[in-house]
Amino acid sequence: MRKNKKLAVVLAAGKGTRMRSELPKVLHKMCGVSMLELVLNTVRNTGFSKPLVVIPDSSSNFLDDKNDYYDYVVQKKPLGTGHALLQAVSKNKEDFNTVLVLSGDNPLIRSNTLQALEEYHISELNMMTILTTEISNDSDFGRIIRDSSGNVKKIIEVSESTNDFELIKEGNSGIYCFQMEWLREKLKKLETSSTGEIYLTDLVELAYQSNDKLGSLRVADPIETLGVNNRIQLSQATEILQRRIQEKWLMAGVSIEDPATVYIDVNAKIGEDTTLKPNSHIKGTTFVGTKCEIGPNTIIKNSLIGNGCKLNSSVVNDTTIEEQVRIGPFSYIRGESYICRGVHIGASVEVNRTHLGENSMISHFAYLGDTEIGINVNIGAGTVTCNYDGTKKHKTLIMDNAFIGSGTMLIAPVTIGSNAITGAGTVVREDVEPNTTVVGVPAKLVQ
Numbered sequence: 001m002r003k004n005k006k007l008a009v010v011l012a013a014g015k016g017t018r019m020r021s022e023l024p025k026v027l028h029k030m031c032g033v034s035m036l037e038l039v040l041n042t043v044r045n046t047g048f049s050k051p052l053v054v055i056p057d058s059s060s061n062f063l064d065d066k067n068d069y070y071d072y073v074v075q076k077k078p079l080g081t082g083h084a085l086l087q088a089v090s091k092n093k094e095d096f097n098t099v100l101v102l103s104g105d106n107p108l109i110r111s112n113t114l115q116a117l118e119e120y121h122i123s124e125l126n127m128m129t130i131l132t133t134e135i136s137n138d139s140d141f142g143r144i145i146r147d148s149s150g151n152v153k154k155i156i157e158v159s160e161s162t163n164d165f166e167l168i169k170e171g172n173s174g175i176y177c178f179q180m181e182w183l184r185e186k187l188k189k190l191e192t193s194s195t196g197e198i199y200l201t202d203l204v205e206l207a208y209q210s211n212d213k214l215g216s217l218r219v220a221d222p223i224e225t226l227g228v229n230n231r232i233q234l235s236q237a238t239e240i241l242q243r244r245i246q247e248k249w250l251m252a253g254v255s256i257e258d259p260a261t262v263y264i265d266v267n268a269k270i271g272e273d274t275t276l277k278p279n280s281h282i283k284g285t286t287f288v289g290t291k292c293e294i295g296p297n298t299i300i301k302n303s304l305i306g307n308g309c310k311l312n313s314s315v316v317n318d319t320t321i322e323e324q325v326r327i328g329p330f331s332y333i334r335g336e337s338y339i340c341r342g343v344h345i346g347a348s349v350e351v352n353r354t355h356l357g358e359n360s361m362i363s364h365f366a367y368l369g370d371t372e373i374g375i376n377v378n379i380g381a382g383t384v385t386c387n388y389d390g391t392k393k394h395k396t397l398i399m400d401n402a403f404i405g406s407g408t409m410l411i412a413p414v415t416i417g418s419n420a421i422t423g424a425g426t427v428v429r430e431d432v433e434p435n436t437t438v439v440g441v442p443a444k445l446v447q
Contacts, residue, residue: 006118007096007180008048009088012036012104013056013075018230024061025228026104030238031245032265032284035228036062038107038241040070045111046118048100052092054084080197086187089180098122099183101200102175105228107237109175113224117217121177126215128182128207130155131175133218133225140229141171142201144216152216153208155201170218172201173225182212241266262295271307289323298328306341340375357400370412371396380406380424387412399434 016025026036121129253272277295289307306323313329322341335353346364357375394412405424417434
């Protein structure tokens with residue numbers, strides 16, 4: 001038996017004028033990733049190894065974001081979906097049996113639905129199989145027209161609507177499976193419409209008239225086929241996707257106290273027994289460990305949070321935080337900082353490009369930039385590392401067990417030795433030796 005070689009083609013060359021944006025429609029983001037990436041992930045999860053994406057001639061936005069998981073072909077002129085698919089089929093000369101075709105603006109489609117469509121298409125030996133969906137009267141989907149025997153014979157677009165158009169409750173999702181040899185032959189026979197475009201849906205009538213095996217499968221959940229053509233639909237689809245994400249993590253042992261105010265991106269991961277309090281945002285490629293308490297009013301982006309951490313009303317960007325760390329409220333941790341186990345960062349602290357050693361403490365109202373801090377260091381309230389001289393950023397080094405008094409100004413570059421102490425209000429311009437105490441403006445050694 002011939003092995004089934006399969007290809008997925010994602011149509012993404014549409015202008016998307018109703019989005020009223022310079023950004024191509026399928027590159028608009030939902031829960032941290034573009035619609036196109038959502039579709040590509042679903043396609044890959046269905047078993048299609050390297051999808052082929054049809055992109056527009058002005059393709060710089062696509063190629064800037066391109067990865068090795070898909071190939072592409074350019075549709076130089078916007079001549080319709082049939083013409084776009086023809087470009088894809090013409091470029092690809094491999095001996096594929098099955099071709100899955102879908103649009104880049106179908107972000108809610110699930111992999112098990114695509115798999116069911118593919119399996120049905122192959123088992124029925126169809127030349128073409130359409131995924132249909134239940135629709136409302138005001139839907140802009142094309143309507144499925146059937147003959148007296150119930151066979152699909154045509155798809156009527158909204159622009160071709162008739163008096164009884166709204167009575168038809170079965171719509172075309174824009175997702176299809178084809179037998180490749182049949183598709184290559186029939187695409188060449190499609191005629192240009194009155195608008196100058198070649199429509200992919202005309203293949204249905206061609207198949208029916210030629211008595212070629214044509215089938216359809218209705219999707220179980222019509223929400224999966226929701227298309228995004230404007231920002232209202234983008235908002236609606238994002239809300240549905242967010243609900244799916246939250247349901248996944250709820251079932252995985254994460255508590256979400258107020259789902260209406262919590263936002264979790266697609267690529268975020270959260271451990272068991274972690275609680276997300278109201279108005280918490282877990283964004284980008286963030287990983288949150290087990291038994292954490294996040295929020296309320298906390299934003300974490302592209303960061304790693306270890307087990308047992310508590311983050312309250314704070315922002316964490318591009319940072320690694322080890323276990324049992326407490327942060328906040330109203331603190332800002334950023335710049336690829338690294339926070340070791342057992343650290344306490346209190347209220348209104350900013351940490352930027354800084355390494356904080358185990359069990360060190362910054363109680364509140366401090367700025368630490370470009371700083372290396374050892375273990376068991378105490379940073380008093382109001383401490384500032386003055387790391388910028390107007391031209392360059394400079395480093396501050398604070399060794400193990402140092403005690404930095406409240407209101408200390410550390411003029412970088414400077415090193416505070418282990419077990420050293422700075423008195424409250426000290427301005428440190430020169431290195432402080434280990435096991436010594438300095439006070440005053442400028443800092444002077446206390447004998």
